[in-house]
Amino acid sequence: MNQPIISIKNLNLYFGKQHVLKNVNIEIPQNKVTVILGPSGCGKTSLLKTMNRLVDLHENVKISGQVFLDNEDILKDNVDITRIRKKMGLLSQKPSPLPMTIFNNVAYGMRINGIKRKRKLRPLVQKHLIEANLWDEVKDRMNDPASRLSIGQQQRLCLARGLAVNPEIILADEPTSALDPLSSTIIEKQFVELKRDYTIVLVTHVLRQARRIADYIVFMYLGEVIEQGPANEFFENPREEKTKAYLKGAFN
Amino acid sequence: MMRRIFKIIEERFFYGLMLASTAFLVALLLFIVLIILYKGLPSLSWEMVSQTPKGGYYFGREGGLLNAIIGSLYLATGAVVIGLFISLPLSLAMNVYFRNNKKLVNAIRFVLDLLWGIPSIVYGAFGFTIMIYLGIKTSLLAGIITVSIFILPIMVRAMDEIMKQVPLTLLESAFSLGSTNTEVAFKVVARQCFPGIVTGVLLAFGRGIGDVAAVLFTTGYTDNIPTSLMDQTATLPLAVFFQLGSPIPEVQSRAYAAALILTVIILLISVVTRFLSRRYYKTSIK
Amino acid sequence: MYLKARKIKDRISGGWVQLVLVFVFVLPLGILASLLYKSWLIMQTTGIGDLLFSSVWRPLAGEFGFFPFIISSIWVTILGLLITAPICLFTAIYLTYYGSNRLSVFMRPVIDILAGIPSVIYGVWGVLIIIPFTGRFLAPLFGYESTGFSIMAGGLVLAIMLIPFILNILIEIFRTVPVEQYEASLSLGATQWESIKHVVVRRSFPGIVSAFALGLSRAFGETIAVLMVVGNVVGVPENLFQPGYPLPALIANNYGEMLSIPMFDSALMFAALILLVVVVFFNLLSRFVIIYLEKRQ
Numbered sequence A: 001m002n003q004p005i006i007s008i009k010n011l012n013l014y015f016g017k018q019h020v021l022k023n024v025n026i027e028i029p030q031n032k033v034t035v036i037l038g039p040s041g042c043g044k045t046s047l048l049k050t051m052n053r054l055v056d057l058h059e060n061v062k063i064s065g066q067v068f069l070d071n072e073d074i075l076k077d078n079v080d081i082t083r084i085r086k087k088m089g090l091l092s093q094k095p096s097p098l099p100m101t102i103f104n105n106v107a108y109g110m111r112i113n114g115i116k117r118k119r120k121l122r123p124l125v126q127k128h129l130i131e132a133n134l135w136d137e138v139k140d141r142m143n144d145p146a147s148r149l150s151i152g153q154q155q156r157l158c159l160a161r162g163l164a165v166n167p168e169i170i171l172a173d174e175p176t177s178a179l180d181p182l183s184s185t186i187i188e189k190q191f192v193e194l195k196r197d198y199t200i201v202l203v204t205h206v207l208r209q210a211r212r213i214a215d216y217i218v219f220m221y222l223g224e225v226i227e228q229g230p231a232n233e234f235f236e237n238p239r240e241e242k243t244k245a246y247l248k249g250a251f252n
Numbered sequence B: 001m002m003r004r005i006f007k008i009i010e011e012r013f014f015y016g017l018m019l020a021s022t023a024f025l026v027a028l029l030l031f032i033v034l035i036i037l038y039k040g041l042p043s044l045s046w047e048m049v050s051q052t053p054k055g056g057y058y059f060g061r062e063g064g065l066l067n068a069i070i071g072s073l074y075l076a077t078g079a080v081v082i083g084l085f086i087s088l089p090l091s092l093a094m095n096v097y098f099r100n101n102k103k104l105v106n107a108i109r110f111v112l113d114l115l116w117g118i119p120s121i122v123y124g125a126f127g128f129t130i131m132i133y134l135g136i137k138t139s140l141l142a143g144i145i146t147v148s149i150f151i152l153p154i155m156v157r158a159m160d161e162i163m164k165q166v167p168l169t170l171l172e173s174a175f176s177l178g179s180t181n182t183e184v185a186f187k188v189v190a191r192q193c194f195p196g197i198v199t200g201v202l203l204a205f206g207r208g209i210g211d212v213a214a215v216l217f218t219t220g221y222t223d224n225i226p227t228s229l230m231d232q233t234a235t236l237p238l239a240v241f242f243q244l245g246s247p248i249p250e251v252q253s254r255a256y257a258a259a260l261i262l263t264v265i266i267l268l269i270s271v272v273t274r275f276l277s278r279r280y281y282k283t284s285i286k
Numbered sequence C: 001m002y003l004k005a006r007k008i009k010d011r012i013s014g015g016w017v018q019l020v021l022v023f024v025f026v027l028p029l030g031i032l033a034s035l036l037y038k039s040w041l042i043m044q045t046t047g048i049g050d051l052l053f054s055s056v057w058r059p060l061a062g063e064f065g066f067f068p069f070i071i072s073s074i075w076v077t078i079l080g081l082l083i084t085a086p087i088c089l090f091t092a093i094y095l096t097y098y099g100s101n102r103l104s105v106f107m108r109p110v111i112d113i114l115a116g117i118p119s120v121i122y123g124v125w126g127v128l129i130i131i132p133f134t135g136r137f138l139a140p141l142f143g144y145e146s147t148g149f150s151i152m153a154g155g156l157v158l159a160i161m162l163i164p165f166i167l168n169i170l171i172e173i174f175r176t177v178p179v180e181q182y183e184a185s186l187s188l189g190a191t192q193w194e195s196i197k198h199v200v201v202r203r204s205f206p207g208i209v210s211a212f213a214l215g216l217s218r219a220f221g222e223t224i225a226v227l228m229v230v231g232n233v234v235g236v237p238e239n240l241f242q243p244g245y246p247l248p249a250l251i252a253n254n255y256g257e258m259l260s261i262p263m264f265d266s267a268l269m270f271a272a273l274i275l276l277v278v279v280v281f282f283n284l285l286s287r288f289v290i291i292y293l294e295k296r297q
Helices: A044-051 A081-086 A102-112 A118-131 A151-163 A181-194 A207-213 A231-236 A241-247 B002-043 B046-050 B066-097 B102-117 B120-134 B140-164 B168-176 B181-192 B194-210 B236-244 B249-283 C002-046 C048-053 C067-098 C101-116 C119-141 C151-175 C179-187 C192-203 C205-221 C224-230 C247-254 C264-296
Strands: A004-015 A018-029 A033-037 A061-069 A088-091 A169-173 A199-204 A216-221 A224-230
Touching: A004 A044, A004 A199, A018 A044, A018 A199, A018 A216, A018 A224, A033 A044, A033 A207, A044 A061, A044 A169, A044 A199, A081 A088, A088 A151, A088 C179, A102 A118, A102 A151, A102 C192, A118 A151, A151 A169, A151 A181, A151 C179, A169 A181, A181 A199, A181 A207, A199 A207, A207 A231, A216 A231, A216 A241, A224 A231, A224 A241, B002 B249, B002 C067, B002 C101, B002 C119, B002 C151, B002 C192, B046 B066, B046 B249, B066 B102, B066 B140, B066 B181, B066 B194, B066 B236, B066 B249, B066 C002, B102 B140, B102 C002, B102 C205, B102 C264, B120 B140, B120 C002, B120 C205, B120 C247, B120 C264, B140 B194, B168 B181, B181 B194, B181 C002, B194 B236, B194 B249, B194 C101, B194 C119, B236 B249, B236 C119, B236 C224, B249 C101, B249 C119, C002 C048, C002 C264, C048 C067, C067 C101, C067 C151, C067 C192, C067 C205, C067 C224, C067 C247, C101 C151, C119 C151, C119 C224, C151 C205, C151 C224, C179 C192, C192 C205, C205 C264, C224 C247, C247 C264
Parallel strands: A033 A199, A033 A216, A088 A169, A169 A199
Antiparallel strands: A004 A018, A004 A061, A216 A224
């Protein structure tokens, strides 16, 4: 296994009195699809939101432990959060296009980061829409509001928007749960394509999806990491009892 | 690098502005209440709340504000009672009787929004034209009617907000027991929403008791406590308004006393409302 | 028998409900009709153009030009809105996106009480605080002489009264912005303020516009508090530190003489009619702005 891009050490997360993540230790390999797997309510989403520090928005949050991204602890107080977040594109459960045109959705992140000229933006927007496999469908209506796209297209638009800030990692929180099977397949295919240039962390509770695209698996249950390892080992020879039970469908 | 610094400055600057305006709001409330207390307390005495104006009152001689206090209570109570007879059926109509008729319900809400936006001085003028037309003199009754129309949209809105939240399943189960519309409306919905209705009533009472513009034309002003609906009446806000305009310092200070009494009534209503709505959220079926 | 009694009860209360329904739909028409009816006389004799744009106000001579009052109303309203707008926006954003739950719980009664304070109390406070503040501090600051009773004082008092009204609507509107969009913007590396500026404010723009339109219509009709501080001198004010005489104050101040001067009552009802039309117009406008812009988004 090559050098991990994210390594999480002894992470504990509390919402008020609720202990959401219990002593989590994870290493996420670079340029691979890592799937965080587990039944709903196991803390997968909270883990993801800790990685780009969106948990900061919650109230009464207590975090301890360390999350290293490129050997830098991002949980330290003096870290520039916006820089950290820029390194990770987030894809949420329900696509959340911003209230503006298709073009401006993709250009948004670049504008925030200082690229303002349309002449410079146009080819970049095109490039990222191609990366997200959406360009052909929207190239003639770049000035339509993003809300007019289908849900599946919206999710790919969000992907393109995330890619546009040149992240190293793509965090995806059950990105296909709101989509039809066809749109889901397109997104999954795209992830496999994208892992050449990006590291992908995908949260899901769909076992089949994990089988289809995972290189590395982290299995979580009730806030704890039960087992982690390369995907084929995980599916062929699970070590833990809980994992075996889960693979047999006991928790669904 | 420069851009990052600029961003941080911008963020901090607006954060500061937001913090300042929020703090300003709290300070403002304190400031207003404290000034009213500071000016009103020295001139508030037992005489003020227990006596009506005596001869020479408006030149600074003896007397109190009892006429205005009682007048205000009569006026607001009467208006709320009449308002209740219209607003309760109306909000029940929207949430029980015509629940399925979305068009009608939306039309009612639209008209109510419209009425809600009309300033009280226009209601006053309207009340005045009606008075002239019907040949009624300025009186407690005319005031009550005008104020009840003016607070109607406030009451309906408060009740409607609460009744909207009654779960459909509750209605369905009541209907499936064979209840008539009226029984569902008054026995189930109105009872379930009782604290909400009281909140609406209190809110409207506060509005009614504090308003000047609607009663200016309609109630007249007298130093006596009204004994019938056809008598003229004083009200607290009118007492504040008239006495503040007096050049005599003693009379002016009585305006401050009246303002203080009015403020205390409003604050009391607000406390009770808060208490009730908190209890409501504990006891209602969700 | 019992069933029959129940049915009858249902009939009666159902009938009352229908009566009330009719009343509610007739009421706004009735208000409009009665004001139109009363002001018909003066519209006939003077003509609407002269009424609205003449500055000659001599009730005893039968000359009624409302221009000074209309201008005063417009000045006071715009000034009040301009002062209140940033305060409301910043506070609403702070409470929805920065403040803790505890702060919201604490601020709720503060806003509610501010909203519940009667306008005559704001008037008293204005006379005690805003008048000296305007006369002794603000006016000299801008190089004017003023007693304090002025358009500026009216605008300030109005701004303060509008805060709870507009703030409540804005908070409601910001709550409807989906958190996902806000988070999406943050995860693209935007700062909190950038996300608010580009996503939250943009998304709720129609709502913000309509909140201020509603505030405007509320401001235009506000009577007593403004009347108490604005000076009530007939004439077109040349600057903000001169006294003004808005329409609602005109009506409120003259109800006593209304019936003793011929046509005066008709004139005042015309003033009330102007208020009604303006207020209803802006209410409708705010509604249509929301519908139109939401369709476009």
